[in-house]
Amino acid sequence: MEKVFIALAAALAIGISALATAWVQSRIGAAGAGAVAEKPEVRGAIIVMLAIPETLVILGFVVAVLILTGG
Amino acid sequence: MILPMVQVELLGPRQLLAAALRFLQGQGVLQLREPEGLGAGPAEGHGEAPAGGEGPAREARLAALLARLEALLARVPGRRRAAPPAAPLPPPDDEALPEALDALGEQLDDLSARRAALLEEQERTATFSRLVVAVAPLHGRLEAALQPELHGLVLKRDPAALALLEAEVRRLTGGRCAVAWRELDEAQVGVLMEVPRAAGRELSALLFERGVEEVRPPGAVAGRGLVEGLLAVAGRQRAIPSELAALDAGLEAWSAEAGAALAAARDEVAAALERARAAGRCGTTRFAFVVAGWMAAERVPALRRATVEAWGDQVALLVRPPPRATWGDVPVVLRNRPLLRPFERLLALVPLPRYGSVDPTPFLALFFPFFLGLVMGDVAFGLLAAGLALLARWRRWGGAAGRDLAAVALACAGWSLVFGLVFGEALGGLGAHLGLHPLLDRRRALLLFLGLALAVGLGHVLLGGLLGVVSSARNGHRREAVARAGHLVALGAGAAALCARLGPLPPRAFPPALAVAGAGLLAATLAAGPLAALEVVLAFGHVLSYARLMALGLASLMLAEVANGLAASLPGPGGLLLAVLVHAVNFTLCLVSPIVAALRLHYVEFFERFYDEGGHPWRPFALPEP
Numbered sequence: 001m002e003k004v005f006i007a008l009a010a011a012l013a014i015g016i017s018a019l020a021t022a023w024v025q026s027r028i029g030a031a032g033a034g035a036v037a038e039k040p041e042v043r044g045a046i047i048v049m050l051a052i053p054e055t056l057v058i059l060g061f062v063v064a065v066l067i068l069t070g071g
Numbered sequence: 072m073i074l075p076m077v078q079v080e081l082l083g084p085r086q087l088l089a090a091a092l093r094f095l096q097g098q099g100v101l102q103l104r105e106p107e108g109l110g111a112g113p114a115e116g117h118g119e120a121p122a123g124g125e126g127p128a129r130e131a132r133l134a135a136l137l138a139r140l141e142a143l144l145a146r147v148p149g150r151r152r153a154a155p156p157a158a159p160l161p162p163p164d165d166e167a168l169p170e171a172l173d174a175l176g177e178q179l180d181d182l183s184a185r186r187a188a189l190l191e192e193q194e195r196t197a198t199f200s201r202l203v204v205a206v207a208p209l210h211g212r213l214e215a216a217l218q219p220e221l222h223g224l225v226l227k228r229d230p231a232a233l234a235l236l237e238a239e240v241r242r243l244t245g246g247r248c249a250v251a252w253r254e255l256d257e258a259q260v261g262v263l264m265e266v267p268r269a270a271g272r273e274l275s276a277l278l279f280e281r282g283v284e285e286v287r288p289p290g291a292v293a294g295r296g297l298v299e300g301l302l303a304v305a306g307r308q309r310a311i312p313s314e315l316a317a318l319d320a321g322l323e324a325w326s327a328e329a330g331a332a333l334a335a336a337r338d339e340v341a342a343a344l345e346r347a348r349a350a351g352r353c354g355t356t357r358f359a360f361v362v363a364g365w366m367a368a369e370r371v372p373a374l375r376r377a378t379v380e381a382w383g384d385q386v387a388l389l390v391r392p393p394p395r396a397t398w399g400d401v402p403v404v405l406r407n408r409p410l411l412r413p414f415e416r417l418l419a420l421v422p423l424p425r426y427g428s429v430d431p432t433p434f435l436a437l438f439f440p441f442f443l444g445l446v447m448g449d450v451a452f453g454l455l456a457a458g459l460a461l462l463a464r465w466r467r468w469g470g471a472a473g474r475d476l477a478a479v480a481l482a483c484a485g486w487s488l489v490f491g492l493v494f495g496e497a498l499g500g501l502g503a504h505l506g507l508h509p510l511l512d513r514r515r516a517l518l519l520f521l522g523l524a525l526a527v528g529l530g531h532v533l534l535g536g537l538l539g540v541v542s543s544a545r546n547g548h549r550r551e552a553v554a555r556a557g558h559l560v561a562l563g564a565g566a567a568a569l570c571a572r573l574g575p576l577p578p579r580a581f582p583p584a585l586a587v588a589g590a591g592l593l594a595a596t597l598a599a600g601p602l603a604a605l606e607v608v609l610a611f612g613h614v615l616s617y618a619r620l621m622a623l624g625l626a627s628l629m630l631a632e633v634a635n636g637l638a639a640s641l642p643g644p645g646g647l648l649l650a651v652l653v654h655a656v657n658f659t660l661c662l663v664s665p666i667v668a669a670l671r672l673h674y675v676e677f678f679e680r681f682y683d684e685g686g687h688p689w690r691p692f693a694l695p696e697p
Contacts, residue, residue: 044419047420048670051670054671058622065517069518
C-alpha cells in the first residue's frame with residue numbers, strides 16, 4: 001500500500017506541474033505567435049519565454065525523482 | 072571579444088566636404104555620428120546644406136531617382152549585371168538621367184506589350200483552333216456572297232440551352248447561318264457559328280446581353296469564313312513561336328545591356344544618396360567641416376595613411392578613445408577566433424551586448440555543446456550528428472549560416488560522444504552489447520546524475536556572477552560590483568553549506584560555509600538594499616533550473632530503452648523497423664528540446680548575471696553593396 005502512495009505522490013508531483021506548464025505555455029504560445037506574426041525579430045525572445053515555464057515541470061520531475069528514490 | 076573602437080573626427084576646409092565624404096565612403100571604415108559642440112545656427116551648425124548643393128532637395132531627388140531605378144530593375148528580366156555597362160547612364164546629378172530612365176522605361180513597356188500581345192494571340196489561336204478543329208467537320212457552309220464570319224463559344228453541356236441558342240441565332244440572321252457543336256470534354260461543349268458579316272455585330276451584342284462570353288477569334292481570323300479562318304489560324308500557329316523567340320532574344324539582349332546600365336546607375340545613385348544623407352550629419356562652419364564617427368581602433372593607421380596620401384595636411388584626423396559616458400552609443404563589432412566565430416550565431420536571438428561589456432561568445436562556445444552533449448550522451452547519436460554536420464559542411468547546405476551551424480553541431484556531437492562513453496550508452500542500453508562500460512550509469516544513479524546537473528549549473532551561474540562582478544568593476548559601478556560579489560559569495564558558500572548538510576562535503580564545513588554565506592548576503596544587502604536577499608534566493612532557483620539537463624537526458628534514455636524493448640518484444644523486421652523509427656524520433660527530439668533548453672539556460676540563468684544588452688550594430692558609411 002505504501003508503494004502505491006509513493007507512486008501516486010510522484011505522479012501527482014509531475015502531473016500537476018506538467019498541467020501548470022502546459023497551461024502557461026499555451027497562453028505564452030498564443031500571444032507569442034501573434035507577436036512573431038507582427039514582429040518577426042522578437043522570435044528569439046518568444047522562444048526563451050516559451051521555455052521559461054518549463055522550470056515548473058522540471059522541478060516537479062525532480063520532486064518525483066526524490067519521492068521515488070527516497071532521497 | 073568586442074572590438075575596441077575609437078572616436079574619430081575628420082576636419083578640413085568646407086569646400087572639401089563633398090570630396091571628403093566620397094573618400095570616407097570609399098574607405099568604408101567609419102560609422103558616422105553627429106559631431107559634438109556645434110550649434111544649430113544657420114551659418115554655423117550641423118545639418119545645414121553643405122557646399123555642392125547637397126541639401127534636402129537633392130536628397131529627395133536622389134531618393135526618387137533610386138526608387139525609379141529599383142522599380143525599373145525589378146521589371147528587367149534575367150541577370151542584373153554580368154559585366155560593366157557598355158553605355159552607362161548619365162551620373163546621378165545630371166539632368167539627363169531622368170530622361171534616360173524615361174526612354175528605357177518606354178523601351179521596356181514596348182517590348183513587354185509586344186510580348187504580352189503575342190502570348191495572348193498564341194493562347195487565343197490555340198483555343199480557337201481547338202474549337203474549330205472539333206466542330207468544323209459538322210459545320211455547314213454559307214454562301215461566299217454573304218461574307219460569312221465565325222463566332223465561337225465554349226458552353227456547359229445543356230441541350231436545352233444549345234437549342235435555344237440556335238433558335239435565337241436563326242431568328243437574328245433570318246435562317247442564314249450555320250451552327251454546329253460538339254463535346255470538348257465531359258463538361259463542356261464547343262459551339263461554332265457562321266453568320267453573315269452584316270449580322271455579326273448583332274450576334275455579339277446578343278451574346279453579351281445574355282452573359283455568354285465568346286471565344287474571341289485571333290486577329291488573323293477576324294471577318295473570315297471557316298476555310299480561310301482555318302488556314303489563317305494554322306499559319307499563325309506556325310509563325311507565333313518564331314516571332315516569340317525573336318522577341319525574347321531581343322528582350323534578353325536589351326536586358327543584358329540596360330540591366331547592367333541600370334544596376335550601375337542604381338549603385339551610383341544609392342551611394343550619392345548616402346553621401347547626401349551623411350552631409351546632413353556633418354558639422355560645418357563658414358570655412359570648415361567636421362565629420363565625426365566611430366571606427367575600429369585597428370583600422371586607424373590605415374585610414375591615417377590614406378588620409379595623408381589623399382589630402383596631405385589639408386585635412387586633419389583626430390582620434391581618441393570613446394569616453395565611458397558615451398559607451399552606450401558606440402557601435403559593437405564582435406571579433407572572435409575562427410573556432411569560436413560560428414557561436415556568434417547563437418547570439419542572434421538576443422540583442423547585441425553593449426560596448427564595454429562582456430562578449431559571451433567564448434562561454435557559449437564552451438557550455439552550449441557541453442550541455443547538449445550532457446543531455447544527448449549517446450555514442451550512436453553523437454556519430455550520427457557528426458556525420459550529418461560533416462555532410463552539411465561538405466555539401467555546403469545553407470551557405471555561410473549552414474557552415475557555422477555545422478561547426479556548432481560538430482562541437483555538440485563531440486561532447487555527445489564523450490558523455491556517451493562516460494554513460495556507456497549507444498542507442499540507450501545497446502552500448503553494453505558493444506562493450507561500453509559506464510563510468511556513471513544514469514539509469515540507476517539518478518540522484519548522482521541530478522547532482523552532476525546541479526553542480527554544472529552552480530558552476531555556470533557562479534561563472535556568470537564572476538563575469539558580472541568584472542563587468543561592473545570595469546564600467547566603474549562599484550556598488551553594483553560589491554552587490555554582485557556579495558551574491559556570488561552567498562550563493563557559493565550557501566551551496567557549500569547545503570552540501571555539508573546533505574553529505575557531499577564533510578559536516579564540519581557547515582558552520583564556516585554558513586558564516587561566509589551570511590557575510591556575502593550582508594555585503595550584498597549593504598550595497599544593493601534588502602532586495603539583495605531575494606536575488607540570492609532567485610540564484611538558487613536558477614541553479615535548480617539546470618535539473619532540466621538531467622530530466623531531458625533521462626527522458627531521451629528512456630525513449631531509447633522503449634525502442635530497444637520494442638525490437639526485443641516484436642520479433643522480425645516489424646519490431647526492428649519500429650525500433651528504428653522510435654530511435655529516429657528520439658534523435659529528432661534530442662536535436663530540438665536540448666537546444667531550446669541550453670539556449671534558455673544561457674539567455675536566462677547565465678546572461679542575467681552579467682549580460683549588458685542594448686549594443687548598436689555596426690553600420691559603416693560605405694559604398695552600397697552591388
